[in-house]
Amino acid sequence: MLQSWLTGLRRVLAAPAVAVGVYLVTLGVAVPPSLVLRQSLERHLGASLMAIVARVMRSSMVEVMREHYVTTARSKGLKGRVVVWRHAVRNALIPTVTVVGLQLGVLLGGNMIVETVFGWPGMGRLVVDAIFSRDYPVVQGAVMLYSVIFVLANLVVDLCYIYLDPRIAFEA
DSSP: OOOHHHHHHHHHHHHOOEEEEEEETTTTTTEEEHHHHHHHHHHHHHHHHHHHHHHHHHHHEEEOOOOOOOOHHHTTTTOOHHIIIIIHHHHHHHHHHHHHHHHHHHHHHHHHHHHHHOOOOHHHHHHHHHHTOHHHHHHHHHHHHHHHHHHHHHHHHHHHHHHHHTOOOOOO
């Protein structure tokens, strides 16, 4: 089943793109070239960050699978799938969630560079233009917005810790 899914995904990603005027026709849908470039760039940026997440998840799973409670669950006769999903994944997700939360800062900073280089309109380009034109209120507002987004993302990460490991509790 996984192999057929990967084969289908490979076909979709390798679909030929034919230039028709200023549009590209991919899978029978006319798409502007700027959108294709943007989606391609976002896919590659996401893939590089996803590689880090996958590496952290793999190393966490290898470490967790050697723990005593996993051995105990296996010795009780639980199926391998149950042992992995119920006992191992929840504990292996804790460092992975941490990395995902930290990568949001990379994405927030990276969008300024990408939007400026490619001339795409967005928050990042607005901030860079405001810095060059010395528009301090816009810069302060953008920094405040980025800070709130980052703090809320870290709050979500902390709440995920409570869900993943009930032993972690925040005292009032």
